[in-house]
Amino acid sequence: MTDTEDLRRRTAELLAAHPPATTERLAFLRARFDAGLAWVHFPEGLGGLDAPRALQAVVDAELDAAGAPGNDPGRIGIGLGMAAPTILRFGTDEQKQRFLRPLWTGEEVWCQLFSEPGAGSDLAALGTRAVRDGDRWVVDGQKVWTSSAHLARWAILIARTDPDLPKHRGISYFVCDMTDPGVEVRPLRQITGEAEFNEVFLTAVTIPDAHRLGEVGEGWRVAQTTLMNERVAIGGARMPREGGMIGVAADDWRTRPELRTHDLHQRLLKLWVESEVARLTGERLRQQLTKGQPGPEGSGMKLAFARLAQEISGWEVEFLAEDGLTYDDWTLRRPEGVDFTGRQAGYRYLRAKGNSIEGGTSEVLLNIVAERVLGLPPEPRTDKDVAWKDLPR
Numbered sequence: 001m002t003d004t005e006d007l008r009r010r011t012a013e014l015l016a017a018h019p020p021a022t023t024e025r026l027a028f029l030r031a032r033f034d035a036g037l038a039w040v041h042f043p044e045g046l047g048g049l050d051a052p053r054a055l056q057a058v059v060d061a062e063l064d065a066a067g068a069p070g071n072d073p074g075r076i077g078i079g080l081g082m083a084a085p086t087i088l089r090f091g092t093d094e095q096k097q098r099f100l101r102p103l104w105t106g107e108e109v110w111c112q113l114f115s116e117p118g119a120g121s122d123l124a125a126l127g128t129r130a131v132r133d134g135d136r137w138v139v140d141g142q143k144v145w146t147s148s149a150h151l152a153r154w155a156i157l158i159a160r161t162d163p164d165l166p167k168h169r170g171i172s173y174f175v176c177d178m179t180d181p182g183v184e185v186r187p188l189r190q191i192t193g194e195a196e197f198n199e200v201f202l203t204a205v206t207i208p209d210a211h212r213l214g215e216v217g218e219g220w221r222v223a224q225t226t227l228m229n230e231r232v233a234i235g236g237a238r239m240p241r242e243g244g245m246i247g248v249a250a251d252d253w254r255t256r257p258e259l260r261t262h263d264l265h266q267r268l269l270k271l272w273v274e275s276e277v278a279r280l281t282g283e284r285l286r287q288q289l290t291k292g293q294p295g296p297e298g299s300g301m302k303l304a305f306a307r308l309a310q311e312i313s314g315w316e317v318e319f320l321a322e323d324g325l326t327y328d329d330w331t332l333r334r335p336e337g338v339d340f341t342g343r344q345a346g347y348r349y350l351r352a353k354g355n356s357i358e359g360g361t362s363e364v365l366l367n368i369v370a371e372r373v374l375g376l377p378p379e380p381r382t383d384k385d386v387a388w389k390d391l392p393r
Contacts, residue, residue, distance in 0.1 A: 002040070002049045002050070002051035002052075002055070003055075004055065004058050007037075007040065007049075007051065007055055007058045007059055007062075008058065008062060010035060010036070010037060010049075011037060011058075011059055011062040011063060012062070013035075014031060014032060014035045014037060015062075015063075015066050015068070017031070018031045018032075020066055020067050020068040020069060021067070025069040026105060026107070028068060028069055029069065029071055029104075029105040029106070030101070030105055032063075032068075033047045033101050033104055033105060034047075036048050036049040037049075037059050037063075038071075038104045039056065039084075039104070040052075040053070040055050040056050040059060041053035041055075041056065042088065042100075043088075046088070046096055046097075046100050047100060047101065047104055053286075054287070071104060071105055071106045072106055074336075074337035074338070075106065075109065075148075075151075075336050075337050076103070076104075076106045076109055076110070077337075078109075078110045078111055078112050078147060078148055078152075079103040079104075079108070079109065079110035079154075080103070080104065081229055081230060082110075082112060082156065082226045082229050082230045083099070083103060083110045083112075083154070083156050083226075084100060084103055084104070085225060085226075085229045086156065086173075086213060086222060086225050086226045086229070087099055087100060087103075087175075087213065088100070089225055090173070090213045090214045090222050090225070091213055092210075094210070095175070095210075095211075095213070099154070099175070103154075108153040108154055109148055109151045109152045109153055109154075110148070110152055110153070110154050110155065110156065111146050111147060111148045111149045111151075111152035111154075111155045111156075111178070112146065112147070112155065112156050112226070112230075113128075113143040113146060113149075113155045113156065113157040113158070113176060113200060113202075114126075114143070114156075114157075114158055114223070114226075115143060115144050115145045115146075116128060116141065116142060116143055116144060117142060117144050118393060120144075120145070120361070121361050121363065121364050123158075123223075124167045124168045124171070124220060125167050125388075125391065125393075126141075126158060126159070126160060126167075126171070127141060127160060127393075128140070128141025128142065128143065128157075128158075128159045128160060128202065129141060129159060129160050129161075129163075130159035130160065130161050130172060130174065130207070131161075132161070132209075133206075135208060135209050135210075136206050136207060136208050136209060137159075137161075137172075137174065137206070137207045137208075137209065137212070138204055138205070138206055139157070139159055139174075139176070139182075139202050139204075139205045139206075139207060140202055140203060140204060140205075141159065141202050142199065142200070142201050142202070143157075143199065143200040143202070144188070144197075144199045144200075145188070145197050145199075145357075145358065146185075146197060146198045146199065146200050147196060147197055147198075147358075148196075148336075149178065149185045149198035149200050150185050150187065150195075150198055150334050151336060152178045153177070153178055153179065154175055154176065154177060154178060155175070155176040155178050155200075156173070156174075156175060156176075156213075156226060157173070157174045157175070157176040157207075158171050158172070158173050158174075158219045158220075158222075158223050159171065159172060159174065159219075160388060161216055161217060161219075162217060163387065163388045163389040164387050164388075164389060165217070165387060165388065166383070166384060166385055166386060166387060166388065167383065167386075167388045167391065168220045168384070169217060169220070170217060170388055171217070171219035171220045171223070172212060172214070172215075172216050172217060172218070172219040173212065173213045173214050173218070173219035173222040173223060174207050174211055174212050174213065175207070175211040175212075175213065176202075176205065176207055176211070177207075177211075180205055180206065180207075181205070182202060182203040182204050182205040182206075183200065183201075183202060183205055184200065184201040184202075184203070185198050185199075185200050186198060186199050186200075186201070187332070187334060189332055190350075190351075190354065191350045191353060192347055192350045192351050193329065193330035193331060193332060193333070194332070194333050194334070194335055195332060195333070195334050196334065196335050196337075196338065227360065228296065228298055228299075229298075230359050230360075238282070238283070238286065239279055239282075241276065241279065242272075243279070244275070244340065244341065245275075245308070245309055245312045245313060245316075245340055245341065245348060245352075246271060246272055246275040246308070246312055247341070248316065248341050248348075249268060249271070249312050249315060249316050249319070250268070250272065252316060252319060252320065252345075253265075253268055253319070256319070256320070259319055259320065259321065264315070264318070264319050267315055268315060268319075271308065271311060271312050271315060274304075274308060275308055275312070278301070278304045278305065278308060281300075281301065281304070282301055285297055285298065285301060296368050296369065296372035296373050297373060299360065299365040299368040299369050299372075299373070300365075300369050300373065302359055302360065302365060303362055303365050303366065303369065305355065306352075306355035306356040306362055307356070307362070309340070309348075309352040309355045310352045310353065310355060310356065312352075313345070313348040313349040313351075313352040314349060316345045316348065316349070317345050317346065317349045320345050323345070324345045324346060324349075325346060326344060326346055327344060327346040327347065327350075328343070328344055328347070338351065340352075367379065
């Protein structure tokens with residue numbers, strides 16, 4: 001049984017064999033993965049040791065203290081938080097061996113080809129088609145709001161494989177090579193001036209059947225694992241007290257006493273308390289995760305994250321007055337990540353507007369919480385038993 005002392009011993013052995021000061025970054029990350037210290041709750045041979053998830057903090061603390069390099073989770077978050085758990089649960093042994101190591105080390109960036117122009121909130125209505133041709137699939141369609149598509153080597157993709165079935169039942173799940181012919185990535189410029197999102201056009205893209213995750217027609221069930229992990233990844237990241245945007249707002253308050261008013265003070269106190277409640281709730285959710293797969297509760301965390309980010313950034317812009325309206329650069333850029341704490345207040349305010357859309361709109365997540373967490377009656381749906389091809393569009 002792997003315990004705290006065993007993990008410390010293994011970490012010390014890794015550091016002794018690969019001193020961070022003299023070992024090239026990628027070589028160290030590969031060695032860490034092979035030692036089972038990448039994500040300790042994964043199986044042996046796949047970057048883990050079949051240990052309790054909570055013990056990952058032991059490894060991370062030891063490596064941080066030694067100055068070991070990280071794998072830049074902000075850049076490869078989709079792979080870590082969404083693709084990896086899905087591959088682990090539904091992938092074949094060959095798929096796990098092929099994809100998980102370079103995913104964790106950051107050698108291969110992943111993106112998520114789910115949303116479409118006509119299937120965002122109602123994702124199951126997607127129209128991208130995958131038609132079987134022997135031992136491969138030919139895919140045609142369009143995806144949108146794809147983070148990191150301009151950086152990605154691989155994508156997790158859901159496509160319709162049987163239009164004669166109701167919309168939730170005729171979908172299959174694939175791994176798509178973003179370097180293949182027929183894949184075109186175009187930037188989507190946001191209100192911040194940047195283009196961290198993309199639209200992706202798929203024209204006669206061939207995907208081998210060996211890159212299918214799960215059974216044919218079971219893609220919606222596989223996608224639920226991705227979506228539940230996505231919402232935990234977005235809304236449930238571990239933070240210290242006053243971490244994230246509330247910490248920036250609190251620092252503004254402490255360093256700019258000349259801007260303080262009673263009303264702004266009361267609002268900041270309310271936001272601080274709500275942020276702390278969300279942080280502690282996230283910690284409880286992570287403890288629950290040590291016992292199994294994430295459930296619909298992650299939708300509640302993502303809801304809280306989006307609301308607080310928008311309210312805190314709005315408070316900050318108002319508090320800073322004319323300084324809150326300044327903005328450093330409107331140049332079209334294609335960044336590798338999102339920085340909610342290192343940029344100006346104006347950037348945070350504009351970027352937070354997308355938090356209630358990305359990763360599932362707040363309206364959709366409210367329905368999930370109502371129906372799957374609180375057990376309230378579901379909304380009436382008249383299309384559940386209608387073939388997708390017969391749905392009005």
